[in-house]
Amino acid sequence: MALAREDINFENIKREADVEMLVKNMVQTDNMIAHLKDEQFEMRNEIKEHKETISKLENDIQLLKKRRDGTCYGRIAWKKILTIPK
Template identity: 80%
Template sequence: MALAREDVNFESIKSEADVEMLVKNMVQTNNMIAHLKDEQLEMRNELKRRDETISKVKDDIQLLKKEKRWNML
């Protein structure tokens, strides 16, 4: 009753609450995107290390083949 007497605009309050909720969701979404980008970077680095390891092993195999020590593996 007291609110009605003071001409409180409930639509305005609802609109402000909706905007606040949207901003909160946007912040959460941006945080999630940043987290996923970090994970993506970590995965790329892991793949790069794996590829380097595979390349080194292939080089070692080629060297062993050249030295006729393939049967030592």
């Protein structure tokens, strides 16, 4: 029991080790949160791009329907140039 004679306080050592472990866990948690926020940002950008693509496609569909129905660029000219079945 040479250690006990040198007034080593095991409770303080244990407490310091616990605090060190908590700090490491907090740093890991902070890193994970930052990583997840980055992924969330990227996913939001992808969703925005997909919505823009869908909107453009919907506009194209509306334009094609107008052309098919002859409400755009003159009905007779389009019937001769482009025939899209209804």
